[in-house]
Amino acid sequence: MSGAVERHLLPDSAEVGSDGWLTIGGCHTRELAERYGTPLFVYDEEHLRVRCREAVAAFGDGVAYASKAFLCLAMAQLVHQEGMCIDVAAGGELNVALAAGVPAGRLVLHGNNKSVDELARAREVGVGRIVVDSFDELDRLETLHAIDGIAPRVLLRITPGIEAHTHEFVRTGQDDSKFGFTLSTEAAAAAVNRARQSDAVELVGLHAHIGSQVFVADFFREAVKALAPFFGRLDLPELSIGGGIGVAYVNGERAPSITEWADAVHRACAEAGIGATVSAEPGRAIAAQAAVTLYT
Numbered sequence: 001m002s003g004a005v006e007r008h009l010l011p012d013s014a015e016v017g018s019d020g021w022l023t024i025g026g027c028h029t030r031e032l033a034e035r036y037g038t039p040l041f042v043y044d045e046e047h048l049r050v051r052c053r054e055a056v057a058a059f060g061d062g063v064a065y066a067s068k069a070f071l072c073l074a075m076a077q078l079v080h081q082e083g084m085c086i087d088v089a090a091g092g093e094l095n096v097a098l099a100a101g102v103p104a105g106r107l108v109l110h111g112n113n114k115s116v117d118e119l120a121r122a123r124e125v126g127v128g129r130i131v132v133d134s135f136d137e138l139d140r141l142e143t144l145h146a147i148d149g150i151a152p153r154v155l156l157r158i159t160p161g162i163e164a165h166t167h168e169f170v171r172t173g174q175d176d177s178k179f180g181f182t183l184s185t186e187a188a189a190a191a192v193n194r195a196r197q198s199d200a201v202e203l204v205g206l207h208a209h210i211g212s213q214v215f216v217a218d219f220f221r222e223a224v225k226a227l228a229p230f231f232g233r234l235d236l237p238e239l240s241i242g243g244g245i246g247v248a249y250v251n252g253e254r255a256p257s258i259t260e261w262a263d264a265v266h267r268a269c270a271e272a273g274i275g276a277t278v279s280a281e282p283g284r285a286i287a288a289q290a291a292v293t294l295y296t
């Protein structure tokens, strides 16, 4: 048997009552299980709100919650109320966020190989940013533009050639990643040139997401350093460093806070001479420890 779960792995409001039962947000977990049945996901609302506020304080207005970490109508509303934008990948997440009443301008559309229908809908509702992943998507955006003349604001997803020490299935920054335009092969430069010459998009910046469960802030520093010479020449207003800061799931794991991560990213950008607005997309760091699952 392993020992007790370490306190920092649990939601902020978790407590063990005098009867020996866990409470979350003042709710008795046995009563929750009896009322709703199990398995039951229990989220600590205040924990989620505090992490969203921390992200906004650390990165500013454009910071986005990566909704694949946890999304439902109430979560989309909470995130929006706390001042974060929302990353949505593909039509399903886009529709949940819109159904929750989040203004389209606060949404960022992600995904590799977005369909024509998804791109068309995102443009029609007016999402704030589309993160373009491939030349095929630029083709699709141009085809749609020829029909209706809509030119969305876009970021280009760049693969900076960084191998973060995380599990290979959640590593996305290396050169053979299926995501984005590779920096080292000139694909990134070609994509920027094409986007700048195209009437179908308004290029506002670059995006890079090096992977998930990255525990060492140095990898973000490396990514910023790798991107800086290229980004610096382009004179673009926005740089998104993606998400991926690790969270602790098991005893013995320690992870940086959102604030510590942001400080490391901002220091790296200052060192690299990047004066653009630097933003980020935390997912797990907002949601992971806010929840427990109850079983019988």
Ligand SMILES: *Cc1c(COP(=O)(O)O)cnc(C)c1O
Pocket (backbone or CB within 6 Å): 066, 068, 069, 087, 110, 209, 211, 212, 213, 242, 243, 244, 245, 281, 282, 283, 284, 285
């Ligand atoms: C998954 C993902 C994130 C968030 O990753 P976390 O590990 O949950 O912080 C951010 N941006 C993109 C593009 C992603 O795919």
